[in-house]
Amino acid sequence: MHYLGARDNAPTWLAVGADEATLIDDPAPGTVISAAKAIHVERAFGVALSVSDAYVEAAAVINESLGLPGNGPGVPRAVNDKARMREILRDSAAGAVVAARVSTADEVKKFASETGYPFILKPVDGSGSFGVTLISDADGLGDAIARTVGATAVAPENTWIAEEYLRGPEFSVETFSADGTHHLLAVTEKFKGPNFVEIGHLVPARVSADIVRSMTAEVNRCLDAVGLTEGPAHTEIVLTDKGPRIVETHCRPGGDGIVELVRLAVGLDVQRITFDWLAGRPLNLDRASEPQSAATWFLTPRAGTVSSVSGLDEALSAEGVTEAHVTVAPGAVISELRSSSDRAGAAIATGKTPDEALRRAREAAGRIEVTTEPTS
Known part of the structure; x- marks a missing residue:
């Protein structure tokens, strides 16, 4: 494996996890594409792959320009632009979700007048829940516009998507596709x-087999519509009273440790499956003979300046816990919980049942105390 990435953000595992590495000072997608092509001239590779939303399109461009396998650039362009994805799904067999691309306050108000409340406003290219805003009624419309569309009005290229609020529990469906067949x-x-x-997060979800089949069918319709035929996908879905509805999809594995939860719970290693696929080996989708459950729970301390961190060893020693970590230290400033980056760590635990795994993960996370003081 040849790793290509930013010098300032090089992973610690490079020395033992990569055969070769090329580190660049400018991580812009165009620079990455040029560097990959130069690498291919010197030592041809079989396929380019990225698990980051920021570079999945660059990887697709590299593969297409070099005649290598994989999804075409149109796939990441569709899934990374949430408004474009909605436009594609509107003409597909997937369940309908009312949505519109918006970039001005007047466009948001027009959407509200035509569709009613509540509805969601979020960046078309957002990630980690950043900027997701629920507009519950007309009284909150002005303030929401000021914090979203209004705040970026000076940059016309910044666009948002307004879409109906999907009510119901949320799930994600983890799949791997090969030759256009989507495997759950x-x-x-x-x-x-x-x-x-x-x-x-909890794997497996506490839903019936019939619901799993209905969600899987909806995800397959979505993946077919956006043209995804190869590799991992992570599709978020809400189970509404009208059936499953797509929130968004990604042509990469799930983040937030979901890959590890799937490995622990059902014995399917997304990373190994991906590299087997890249190497041209047959997919091995055999599940664990004795499946279990796995859960992760995140630390969400109060906003402020961290004064102390304790309890990590106690969390790690708890029954069923396979991993626990903290991402802050004394002196760090924790913001109000507005995106995934505002969390302060997590614990992962396994159990014989989903309830047991979830309880253990929550209890382990609860043993870790991140104390904060008001930031002056």
Whole structure:
């Protein structure tokens, strides 16, 4: 494996996890594409792959220009632009979701007058729940516009999507596709905190087999519509009273440790499956003979300046815990929970049942105390 990435953000595992590495000072997608082509001239590679939303399109451009396998650039362009994805799904067999691309306050007001409340406003290219805003009624419309569309009015290239608010529990469906066939790996149950930030995940989700089949069918319709034929995908879905509806999809594995939850729970290693596919080996989708459950719970301390961190060793020693970490230290400033980057760590635990795994993960996270003081 040849790793190509930014010098300032090089992973610690490079020395043992990569055969070769090329580090560049300018990580812009165009620079990455040029560097990859130069590498291919010196030592041809079989395919380019990225698990980051920022570079999945660059990887697709590299593959297409070099005649290598994989999804075409149109796929990441569709899924990374949430408004474009909605436009594509509107003409597909997927369940209908009312949505519109908006970039001005008047366009948001027009959407509100035509569709009513509540509705969601979010960046078309956002990630980690950043900027997701629920507009519940007309009284909150002006303030929401000021914090979103109004705040970026000086940059016309910044656009947003307004879409109907999907009511119901949220899940993600983890899949791997080969030659246009989408294989279900797992369904993840998701837990949300303030501002729609994800604070926990559970595999497998506590839903019936019939519901799993209906969600999987909806995801397959979505992936077919956007043209995804190869590799991992992570599709978020809400189970509404009208059936499953797509929130968004990604042509990469799920983040937030979901890959590890799937491996622990059902024995399917998305990374190994991906590299087997890249190497041209047959897909091995055999599940664990004794499946279990796995959950992660995130630390969401109060906003402020961190004064102390304790309890990590106690969390790591708790029954069923496979991993626990903290991402802040004394002196760090924690913001109000508005995106995934505002979380302060997590704990992962396994159990014989989903309830047991979830309880253990939550209890382990609860043993870690991140104390904060008001930031002056």
